[in-house]
Every structure is written in C-alpha cells, then in structure tokens.
Amino acid sequence: VIDVVRKQPNADSMILSYVREDGGPRDFYARLGFEDTGEEHHGEWLMRLEF
Template sequence: MRLEKVTPKNYEAALGLSVRPDQEDLVGPVVKSLAEAYVFPDIAWPRLIFDGDRLVGFLMAFLDYAWGDNPDDVRSGLWRLNIAADAQGKGYGRFAVEAVCAEIRARGGDRAYVTWVPREGGPEDFYLKLGFRPTGEQSDGETVAVLDL
C-alpha cells in the first residue's frame, strides 16, 4: 500500500471512487474534497491510496488548523476517508489513518483528530478500535474524537 499525491494523471480516477450507497451520507465525495483542498491549500493534505497499481481510496488530512474561535487551539487530523466500496474491510482504512498520523508526527504534532456522523452503520466503531476517543465536542453535528500520538 502507498499514498500518492493527486495529479493531472490520476485525478479522474480519483473522481470515480465511490463508497457503498449506504455510506454516501457519511462522507463527502472526492470531488468535494478536491474542491476544498483547492480552497484551503494551507491546511489540506489530499492523497490517493494505492495497492499496487489499483486505486483503492482517498484521504484528506487537515494540518495545523486553528479550531473554532481560539487561535491557540491548532489541530491536525483526518478530514475525509473514502475507501472504494469493493475495497472495504481489507486494511486500507487503517493504513490511511496510520499514514495521516505519521504525517502529523513528522510535523511535530502529538494528537490526531477525526469526526464522524453518529448513526447506526457509521464509522464510530472503526475509529474507536484504532484508539480514538470522543472529546465531547460536536462539529456540524458530527462527533469529534482525538488520538494521542
């Protein structure tokens, strides 16, 4: 498994990635993430996830983001995670989270944040198994969680 930057040669394949239909309300589509990466280039870290030559997913981290109204509360974490419907359950999500955590550590960070939609069939169990713990905060109705690195 490896990460690659989104480039003119691979962005169309990235746009074709889709999660399972029952997950579409849980994560924005890749096209929205790429638009956000364009609008927020100072904090967005978009990457494609490959297994050999096969594109299996997309992730986008947020790095050094001033959270809320407190300019001293600077956070980094996983912003988006889209694993192709037919590639789920094979370790790609774990790989993606570990890659984001490694990037945060490399930049001197000691905590990774993530949010999720709190509903049946959502990703809560996945993130809890990886060690994330809810902070008690909400962001646009989503649960905020943190992992100490």
C-alpha cells in the same frame, strides 16, 4: 495516514469527525485508538488519537 501524521515533528494528536448513525464508523475509529472528545462541530462528533 496515522503513521504519516505520527511521524511529523510537532504532531501530538490527530482529530477526526464522524456522523453518529447506526452502522457508522465510530467503533472502527475506537479500535484504532481514537477516543470521543464529547464535542460536536457542524453536526459531526469529534474523536482524538493522542500520540
């Protein structure tokens, strides 16, 4: 999915959300290059991958 979005003409980043919990996906997303934004939306934390 990241490669598909990255190839879009106007794409400069990708944002995802996750629920903070033990064993959650945060570390997996961080290994892919996503960084915490420090923002929360509807109880989920946001991460961004800059292209």
